[in-house]
Amino acid sequence: MKKIAMIGTGYVGLVSGTCFADAGNEVTCCDIDQDKIAKLLQGSMPIYEPGLTELVTKNLKKGTLQFTSEIPQAISHAEIIYIAVGTPMTVTGEADLTYIKQVAKTIGEHLNEYKVIVTKSTVPVGTGKLIASIIKEQTDTPFDLVSNPEFLREGVAIKDCLNMERAVIGATSENAWQLIADLHRPFTSKIVKTSVETAELIKYAANAFLATKISFINDIANICERVDADVTKVSEGIGLDSRIGQSFLQAGVGFGGSCFPKDTAALRHISQNVGYNFKLIEAVMETNEQQRVHMVNKLVSALGTLEGKTISVLGLAFKPNTDDVRSSPALDIIPQLVTMGAEVRAYDPIAVSEVKKRLGYQCTYSENLYKTIENADACLVLTDWQQVRQIDLTKVKQIMKQPILVDGRNLFELETMEQLGFTYLSVGRPIVKQASLATKGL
Numbered sequence: 001m002k003k004i005a006m007i008g009t010g011y012v013g014l015v016s017g018t019c020f021a022d023a024g025n026e027v028t029c030c031d032i033d034q035d036k037i038a039k040l041l042q043g044s045m046p047i048y049e050p051g052l053t054e055l056v057t058k059n060l061k062k063g064t065l066q067f068t069s070e071i072p073q074a075i076s077h078a079e080i081i082y083i084a085v086g087t088p089m090t091v092t093g094e095a096d097l098t099y100i101k102q103v104a105k106t107i108g109e110h111l112n113e114y115k116v117i118v119t120k121s122t123v124p125v126g127t128g129k130l131i132a133s134i135i136k137e138q139t140d141t142p143f144d145l146v147s148n149p150e151f152l153r154e155g156v157a158i159k160d161c162l163n164m165e166r167a168v169i170g171a172t173s174e175n176a177w178q179l180i181a182d183l184h185r186p187f188t189s190k191i192v193k194t195s196v197e198t199a200e201l202i203k204y205a206a207n208a209f210l211a212t213k214i215s216f217i218n219d220i221a222n223i224c225e226r227v228d229a230d231v232t233k234v235s236e237g238i239g240l241d242s243r244i245g246q247s248f249l250q251a252g253v254g255f256g257g258s259c260f261p262k263d264t265a266a267l268r269h270i271s272q273n274v275g276y277n278f279k280l281i282e283a284v285m286e287t288n289e290q291q292r293v294h295m296v297n298k299l300v301s302a303l304g305t306l307e308g309k310t311i312s313v314l315g316l317a318f319k320p321n322t323d324d325v326r327s328s329p330a331l332d333i334i335p336q337l338v339t340m341g342a343e344v345r346a347y348d349p350i351a352v353s354e355v356k357k358r359l360g361y362q363c364t365y366s367e368n369l370y371k372t373i374e375n376a377d378a379c380l381v382l383t384d385w386q387q388v389r390q391i392d393l394t395k396v397k398q399i400m401k402q403p404i405l406v407d408g409r410n411l412f413e414l415e416t417m418e419q420l421g422f423t424y425l426s427v428g429r430p431i432v433k434q435a436s437l438a439t440k441g442l
């Protein structure tokens, strides 16, 4: 049982802090956001993550988990201090280390005895050394520094944490490495031992590689559209080769979220800073941006013009089972549709309030799927929510002004859409044309 302070109680800090507590450690999750801490103390979660409320409640009751905005006390009390604050993207694309530097200074000011300080935030190579130097400016108290990047996915974060595929640990001493490795034994037996710098780079390499798979399959999808091939079959056909693997080969509107867009941009920066021209990552980012434009172009090709047309956007979160809309395709696409003269109605089961904060009243919002679709000229699927996947297509066809569906997630079978009489434009698959539109030459 270890005493842990988790500084930064966001997606990562809250989930991993709770999982460490569930494994029997004494965890204090702290944050400068007092409202967030107050909410948590009342048992209300600041984010939507399946299973989180139950696990937090269980560990609060057990007394293994605490929340506080008194960061100095949490630092003094802990043996291990985790840093899990945000590292957002600056306007130039690099990782913003403002919060990391603030926390390093706070740790330095309150370090009362030897402790192990662990970076869980995604940080550029060299940040471990930067954190150490900031702490040393404040104190002579000895400490070790560890890089232990996080690989959880939103929406399945608890599962990913409790059964992690691997832990990557880079430490400045054998003692610190062993301590953090032991902390991970309940969650995984696969532990990669490395230097701090290598651990920092592994995190970016992992996200960039996954993003590359997505842009690769989206490029293949764009070729499929030109040669009448089906990208879902291409994914299956290549993915069954175990060297390639089936995951992350779903073509669509492209990747969003708080990490792939920012981490690919940050990796490009890291390479530029060391004089390396990482052309592949440039291409991955460009394909991803184009994929969003491509979805708008599909709507235009189906409707002729968007001026005066009612478009129902189905899904606002960057992926299902989360209310996170950071770099979500919807945030880019909806303003484009509005600029082109469309009236946009947006549906999401849980992310509406987050999108409203960012887009305001550029469109109308609803948590009722069928109400969003009523009398629409076209539907645009942007998130593969189960609610959208299981929609009653017969009813959809009846209530729409015209049955046009543009699908950025390839949710429906082409045969079904053809039988039901939809005009259906998906990604990297042949277009299904409603008979009347086919004669107009779509």
Ligand SMILES: NC(=O)C1=CN([C@@H]2O[C@H](COP(=O)(O)OP(=O)(O)OC[C@H]3O[C@@H](n4cnc5c(N)ncnc54)[C@H](O)[C@@H]3O)[C@@H](O)[C@H]2O)C=CC1
Binding pocket: 007, 008, 009, 010, 011, 012, 013, 030, 031, 032, 033, 036, 071, 084, 085, 086, 087, 099, 102, 103, 120, 121, 122, 123, 150, 151, 152, 153, 154, 258, 259
């Ligand atoms: N969200 C995700 O799925 C994953 C995120 N990561 C990385 O983990 C890091 C954290 O990401 P999220 O949890 O998504 O961020 P977040 O934005 O949800 O949470 C960060 C938290 O840190 C707090 N904070 C900022 N400055 C602070 C300070 N000086 N003292 C105490 N608290 C402070 C903020 O108030 C906020 O609650 C980032 O580097 C991210 O790239 C890594 C893997 C997965």
Ligand SMILES: O=C(O)[C@H]1O[C@H](OP(=O)(O)OP(=O)(O)OC[C@H]2O[C@@H](n3ccc(=O)[nH]c3=O)[C@H](O)[C@@H]2O)[C@H](O)[C@@H](O)[C@@H]1O
Binding pocket: 122, 150, 151, 152, 153, 154, 155, 207, 210, 214, 247, 248, 249, 250, 251, 252, 253, 254, 255, 256, 257, 258, 259, 260, 318, 319
């Ligand atoms: O560093 C991070 O924050 C995290 O980033 C991703 O996790 P996450 O952003 O939660 O979501 P993913 O499930 O990876 O999906 C990312 C985006 O790619 C898209 N995607 C994913 C898979 C696919 O085949 N096609 C595709 O378009 C999703 O729709 C989504 O927009 C990684 O999967 C995590 O391992 C990592 O810890």
